[in-house]
Amino acid sequence: MPIDSAYFWTIVAGMAIGSFSIRGSFIFLSRWIKISDRTRELFSFIPAAILPALVMPLVFFHEGSSQWLMGKERLTVLFIAAVVCYYSRSMITTIFFGLSILFLINQFIP
């Protein structure tokens, strides 16, 4: 059944208001909020706290094709790529290396 146009645009309007108010929340209130050094220190944990939680479910529960790595080739490659990233400190190198290793595993390791 096709999605009704009015239904669709109402939802899009709701989502647009929702996402913009989430994004703008503290930014638009910033004039009236005083951020202490302690709060700023807590904010510095945000990347370390959120990004792994975005990545791990994607990678850990991925059902791969390699019997040998029990279908966990993406998890394996992520750890190898992390070592490469640590030493290279380069986004391009890390992505290129990770995708290449995954490709090779998918092609040649049963």
Added chain:
Amino acid sequence: MVHRRGVWVLEEAPSLPSGPYKTYIVLAYQQFGTPFFVLQENVVFVRGVKAMLPITTGVIPFGLVMGTVTANADLSLLQSFGMNFFVFAGASQLAAVDLMTQQVSILVVVATAFIINLRMMLYSAALSGLVKNQNLMVKALLSYAITDQTYAVLVANQEHLKSDRDKIVFYAGAALCMITAWQIAVVAGFVFGNFAPSSLALDYAVPLSFMALTLPALKNKTYYAVAITSAVLSVVLKELPFNTGLLLSGAIAICLGGFLTRTRNNANR
């Protein structure tokens, strides 16, 4: 080279940190202020674009999926583009289209999307100090452009950016790159279908880029503890409904960071 108002100025960037950017030669049109100022602005902006470019390897296949899903749901190109433009939050859009094809009630769809996007409130809080004294327009544009990637790429590069103004310009470059890649990818996915070859597994660039953005943020053992806690919890809590596992993992990990630094500060006293 002599600088005059209203002339084209060709100048090698003099005061950039050494590294891949030091050989930049930028053609800048001098209209406002000193040419040096214009030059700096442009270079920082370009650095933002360049920092985001490799990350788009993961954004483009995701956009293609989004475009394909909207086409398969019998939405028009205008609807697909409109949703992208006004909402601009991929994960929530995918979930919403899926729910819409099942004719779920409006309130449930909007609430689900809201919860999926709630993590961006943390980014908003973290960026609020940066734009505190900017005008409403800058605040609105910067808010609109908040994504996991734009926030993380700014944090990962912030120690190379001297002033708040540089940070905003860098962020603008990164955001423009992100938005352009995403919009083009979704339209391309809508029109041509998902043409990314599956053997290349380009979608895997998303976890790779997030991992590469996390590492620079791990400044000491506390940050490692926070990251590992969050990674483990997100796997354990995956079954929780509406993405709340992610929020809970993040919140607990931040609290842990706060707790660890608190005990350390007390011990130092």
